[in-house]
Amino acid sequence: MKIYLAKYVLPIAQAPLQDGALLIDHDRIRECGPAKDLLEKYPEATRVDLGESVLLPGLVNAHCHLELSFSPPYDLAANASPSGEPNFVQWLIRVSKYQDTLKSSEKRSAMQEGLKNLRESGTTTVGDLTTYEGALTCYQESGLRVVTYPEVMNLHRKISQERFESALAYADEVIAKDLPKIRVGLAPYAPYTLSKNLLKIFYQHLKQLQVPVQIHTSESFAEMEFFYDSKGDIANILFPYIGWGETLPPPYQKTPIQYLNSIDFLEIKPALVGCVHLGPTDLAMIARSGSSVIYCPRAHSTLQLGKSPVRKILAHKIPAALGSESIACNSSLSLWEEMRAALKLNEQDPQPLTAEEVLTMATCGGAKALGLEKEIGSLEKGKFADFIVLKNPGGTSLENVVQQVVQRGNPEQIIKKVIAGEEIL
Secondary structure (H helix, E strand, O other): OEEEEEEEEOOOOOOOEEEEEEEEEOOEEEEEEEHHHHHHHOOOOEEEEOOOEEEEEOEEEEEEOHHHOOOOOOOOHHHEOOOOOEOHHHHHHHHHHHHHHOOHHHHHHHHHHHHHHHHHHOEEEEEEEEOOOOHHHHHHHHOOEEEEEEEEOOOOHHHHHHHHHHHHHHHHHHHHHOOOOEEEOEEEOOOOOOOHHHHHHHHHHHHHHOOOEEEEEOOOHHHHHHHHHOOOHHHHHHHHHHOOHHHOOOOOOOOHHHHHHHOOHHHHOOEEEEOOOOOHHHHHHHHHHOOEEEEOHHHHHHOOOOOOOHHHHHHOOOOEEEOOEOOOOOOOOOHHHHHHHHHHHOOOOOOOOOHHHHHHHHHHHHHHHOOOOOOOOOOOOOOEOOEEEEEOOOOOOOOOHHHHHHHHOOHHHEEEEEEOOEEOO
16 A cells, blocks of 8 residues: 655545545555545555645546547638638538548557647546547557547448448447456547437447447537528538438427437437537536536637537536547647636636636546546545646645646646556656
């Protein structure tokens, strides 16, 4: 057993501790509490004195597309409508085309770079959407805890069935290998890129496999317009590109969330990526279903999709996580920058987000979205010993330690990263 002693410990599940300690036994947390109490209770444990530092759970990046880590940066001019307005559908098509040009070796290099960046920035767990058949090797080499989601984007009609079957085969492979740090889910890209029938098939497989699912939804105005009126950029640009121009559905006169609810998709408690455009009925449906929302503030800003109603999401007690999307619409994979962006974007609200709320999203919330809430995300007895240690940023007190960590946290401050009780370099 080891006792890690730090000036401040942030358990997340309880208030911050001054002169705190974390006791770990092999790969699990045995106890978290005041240093004085744990030292008296476990005199035989090996002491690791971290001095004037801050110990907290490893960060959980709930949503990435790591194989896009070498993607060209977002270019507004290349993704704009004739009027000069940003066009989300044009960007989606461009990213799909880029992804389809990547060779396996390029995907591998991009994933390795993305995983390295995550590891260096203090992320210990990631939810990654992938189409790369060799992804497992990259994950294992990284040492990170990973939930891997084979993604079915379905922007190529001729091979959509093949990609669906490949995703299921990949899920079966990961389940069969039973790797200690790697879990699998499934990721149908969005409710408008897959037919109602294919989404229902996904639903049946997910019920049977009992694995987590992520789906992008309620992200853009184009999506809202399509599900209500069957018009707009999805109908006029995306469907002809896919080859569905002749099969445009009748107007659903629903929001995307109401549509997913109508086909029972919310019953499997998906992690909903985006959720920029939500009405009162949508919020109530999400809350009732037990689904999570993954908030990607910097990507939403880059793509000019609108401002997420994150305060209303939290008010409905919907679990919220943070994700960094991909380099195709973001400048980095850093959750420190994501937390600060969330605070900045909401600072003028009547009830601004707090540092405590965004740190919870980056730890417990991410764990919940990935289906790992019983195993990681907070420093509690029985959970895996996944944590990071930061240099004390200075000017820190028990009252402001979370604020200081969120506002000033960066890779240079990290002095230790531990996953399942083992330090990673």
